[in-house]
Amino acid sequence: MRYAYTLTTALLLGGAAVSLATGYPAGAQVAQNDDATMARVAPKAGAPASFADLTEQLQPAVVNISTRQRVQVNSGGNPFAGTPFENLFGGPGGQPTTREAQSLGSGFIISADGYVVTNNHVVAAQGRGGSIEAITVTTTDGTEYEAELVGTDAQSDLAVLKIKRSKPFPYVNFGDSRQARVGDWIIAIGNPFGLGGTVTAGIISAVYRATGGGGAYDRYLQTDAAINRGNSGGPMFDMDGNVIGINNAIFSPTGGSVGIGFAIPAETAEPIVRKLISGEKIERGYLGIQIQPVSEDLAASLGIAHNRGEFIQSVVPGGAAAKAGLQAGDVVLKVAGKDVTPDQTLSYIVANTKPGTRIPIEIVREGKRQTVTATVDTRPPEDELQQNFNSPDDEGQDQFNNPQNDEQQSYIAETIGLSVAPLTPQISRQLGLSDGTEGLVIAAVDASSDAASKGLQRGDVVLSANYRAVKTVADLQKIVGSAETAGREAVLLRVQRRGQPAIYVPVRMR
Numbered sequence: 001m002r003y004a005y006t007l008t009t010a011l012l013l014g015g016a017a018v019s020l021a022t023g024y025p026a027g028a029q030v031a032q033n034d035d036a037t038m039a040r041v042a043p044k045a046g047a048p049a050s051f052a053d054l055t056e057q058l059q060p061a062v063v064n065i066s067t068r069q070r071v072q073v074n075s076g077g078n079p080f081a082g083t084p085f086e087n088l089f090g091g092p093g094g095q096p097t098t099r100e101a102q103s104l105g106s107g108f109i110i111s112a113d114g115y116v117v118t119n120n121h122v123v124a125a126q127g128r129g130g131s132i133e134a135i136t137v138t139t140t141d142g143t144e145y146e147a148e149l150v151g152t153d154a155q156s157d158l159a160v161l162k163i164k165r166s167k168p169f170p171y172v173n174f175g176d177s178r179q180a181r182v183g184d185w186i187i188a189i190g191n192p193f194g195l196g197g198t199v200t201a202g203i204i205s206a207v208y209r210a211t212g213g214g215g216a217y218d219r220y221l222q223t224d225a226a227i228n229r230g231n232s233g234g235p236m237f238d239m240d241g242n243v244i245g246i247n248n249a250i251f252s253p254t255g256g257s258v259g260i261g262f263a264i265p266a267e268t269a270e271p272i273v274r275k276l277i278s279g280e281k282i283e284r285g286y287l288g289i290q291i292q293p294v295s296e297d298l299a300a301s302l303g304i305a306h307n308r309g310e311f312i313q314s315v316v317p318g319g320a321a322a323k324a325g326l327q328a329g330d331v332v333l334k335v336a337g338k339d340v341t342p343d344q345t346l347s348y349i350v351a352n353t354k355p356g357t358r359i360p361i362e363i364v365r366e367g368k369r370q371t372v373t374a375t376v377d378t379r380p381p382e383d384e385l386q387q388n389f390n391s392p393d394d395e396g397q398d399q400f401n402n403p404q405n406d407e408q409q410s411y412i413a414e415t416i417g418l419s420v421a422p423l424t425p426q427i428s429r430q431l432g433l434s435d436g437t438e439g440l441v442i443a444a445v446d447a448s449s450d451a452a453s454k455g456l457q458r459g460d461v462v463l464s465a466n467y468r469a470v471k472t473v474a475d476l477q478k479i480v481g482s483a484e485t486a487g488r489e490a491v492l493l494r495v496q497r498r499g500q501p502a503i504y505v506p507v508r509m510r
Contacts, residue, residue, distance in 0.1 A: 048239070051187050055199050058241055060170040062234060064138040064191040065105045065118055065147070065161070070131050106190035106234030107137065107161065108243060110273070112168035114145075116161040117273055118233030119248055120152045123159050126408075137163050140197055151276030155284065155351075156217050157248060158269055159233075160276040172235065174273075175242025177265035180204050180221060188225045188247055188261075190234030200226040202259075208343040211249065211262065216284060216351030219343070220262035221245045227261035229410075236263040245269075253446055255414050285353035286379035288319025289326060291346060304364060309333045310346045324361065324374035333369070334362035350376060408477035415480050415509050416491060417449020418442055422472060423461055431459060432498050438471050439463040439496065450508035456495065463502055464494040484509060 048054075105122030109115065116137055125132050135147040145163035152159040163169070187201045202225030209222040223236065227247050236245035245263025252258050275282055290313040299306030309331045315322050326332075332340055335349045336359040353359060355378040362371050413419050420440040421427075428437050439461045445452045462470055465479040483491045489508055496502040 048185060051199065051201055054237070054239070054241060055187065055189070058172060058187075058235075058237055059189055059197060059199070060140050061109045061172040062140065062189040062197070063107050063109060063116060064194075064196040065107045065116075065122055065233065066136045066138070067103045067123055067132055068134045068136075069103070069125055070133060104191060104194050104230045105232040106230065106247070108189075108233075108235040109163075109169045109171040110173065110243075111171050114163040114165070114169050115150070115277055116147065116163060117246065117269070118159050118161065119246065120154050120157045120159040122233045123149060123152070123161070124154070135161060137161060138196065139169075151279070153272055153276060153282055155282075156264065156268065156272050158246070158264070158272050158276070160273055172237075172241065172243055174266045174270040175238055175240065175244045177207075177221060177244040177267045180207050180238070180244055180265075182206060185239050186223055186225060186244070187237050188223070188227060188231065188234060188263075189237070190227075190231035190247060192226075192228035192230040194230055198231075202226070205260070208265075209262065210342050210345060211251070216345075216347045217264065217268060218345065219265065219268065219348055220249065221265050223261050223263065224259040225261060226257045226259070228257050229255075231261075242266075253448055255410065283355050284351040284379040285355055285357070285376040286319075287321040287324075287326070287350050287374060288316035288377065289321045290314040291332070293342070294331060304331060304333075307342060309340050309364070320374050320377040324372045326361065326363065326372060326374070327365065329365070331364040332361060333364060335359060336361075351379065355379075408473045411477050412473065412480060413446070415484065416507050417446035417451045417510070418456070418462075418507075419444040420462065420473060420476065431461065433461065433496070437461065437463075437496070438469065440470055440473065440476060449510070450490075451505075454505050454507060456493075456505065456507070459498065461496040462493050463496055466492050467494075480509070 103122060103126070105118055107116045107118035107122070110117055123132065123135055132149070135149060137145045137147045139145070145165070147161040147163050150160040150162050182204055184204045185201065186204055187199060189197070189199050192198050202223045204221055205224050206222035209220045210218050211220065221236065221244065223245075225236075227250050231247045234247045235243040236247055238244045244266045246266075246269050247261065247263050249262040250257055251260035251262070272282060291310045292313055294304065294306050294309050294311055296306045312321075312326060312328055312330045312332065314328050315326055332346050334340060335346055336353065336357075338344060338349050340346045340349070353376050355376050357376050358373055359376060360371050360373050362369065409419065419442070421443050423433075423437065423439045423441050425435075427441055428435070431441070442456060442458055442460045442462065444458060445456050462476065464470060465476055466483060468475075468479055470476045470479065480491055490506045491509060493505050493507055494502050495505050
């Protein structure tokens with residue numbers, strides 16, 4: 001479950017700019033003898049009397065997805081080390097061990113020959129050193145198929161699988177999410193909490209919603225339809241039976257649905273899916289700048305509107321932005337003639353611009369407007385980005401803004417109300433910590449948790465839990481899990497805050 005308390009990114013696991021015009025007919029379809037047959041559903045004015053007919057036609061194309069994988073975990077200190085029982089408890093004390101894990105999610109079939117679309121995190125290995133052993137797709141009639149992983153794209157959180165059988169599969173088509181309007185009815189079908197074939201309905205609450213997570217794909221359709229863990233990768237349908245979004249995230253203080261869900265728009269997903277199927281390389285534009293939104297205080301100090309533009313914090317030497325003359329302190333107002341706004345971020349515009357394209361960039365520098373021209377670079381690999389910035393996110397968002405999201409992260413967030421990320425040397429420097437500091441940086445705190453009432457906040461570093469050092473999310477998950485198993489009501493954290501001595505804070509579990 002892509003989990004942060006401000007955004008529970010539907011990394012809703014049980015167990016994310018390019019226009020399109022598909023021209024496809026609507027509704028679930030079954031190909032027979034090279035011909036596709038389907039029933040059409042006419043949209044109704046006002047609130048539908050029932051979604052039953054539409055659901056009956058679409059549901060056969062929606063599938064449940066499960067993975068079986070091996071994940072590496074730290075065994076911690078083994079109390080039986082040096083005894084004949086040592087190997088019964090994961091090998092020598094402190095040595096990494098592997099365990100079997102499962103994840104659950106949703107997906108949908110987009111072709112009669114069995115191509116299935118889902119979220120990348122549904123089929124990605126959990127944690128460092130993890131590996132996927134099998135992916136199983138289950139259709140509505142209960143038939144299970146071993147799935148082949150065709151392609152993945154971590155940046156957009158999309159993946160394509162392939163399943164096979166002798167007769168054609170029922171399938172659905174992408175629609176045009178550009179036509180979506182606030183207030184339109186939608187339905188979501190998926191596998192929440194392993195309850196396959198679950199249908200929920202709602203309306204589109206917002207279009208092109210930015211959640212604040214940063215990056216090129218922080219641009220979602222928002223809905224009040226119930227979306228929970230396991231809905232990840234499932235389709236959001238309009239009333240014509242077309243897929244206009246792929247359910248991906250929720251905003252939640254509890255981990256459950258509170259009526260604020262997010263879906264990757266079809267206009268973003270469909271071109272990437274087609275490239276994954278065809279084996280094309282997915283290239284994204286890149287300028288090489290670290291940016292932040294223009295806050296009210298920053299806008300006031302610069303004398304500009306706070307809902308427009310993005311502020312450049314730093315520029316990569318020798319990169320596209322540096323060659324174009326962009327500087328730290330510039331405010332980017334327009335890129336390629338498009339306004340930079342919360343709904344249309346600089347990262348989104350640039351990432352969806354073909355590398356090699358020359359684009360004008362309108363900026364404000366020291367109160368004066370001017371325009372420079374940049375030639376867009378190709379986004380480099382993630383490890384290279386981490387060397388350039390403190391963050392792997394597009395154009396340099398804070399690295400601990402989006403912590404690793406997996407089963408362990410979800411458990412920690414639910415139990416003690418914290419979303420954490422490993423403390424890298426880059427983050428240590430960003431937080432002003434001494435060299436060699438090890439621990440987990442707090443990315444978010446549930447406002448309703450005891451941790452929040454004790455004053456823990458984003459940027460604090462957890463050094464230890466119950467007197468045991470924590471270096472990975474798995475370390476903390478194991479300690480908290482042991483405390484819960486032992487019947488303890490709280491876990492003792494040693495916390496370091498910038499410029500202050502480390503202190504012990506008891507945090508109650510829930």
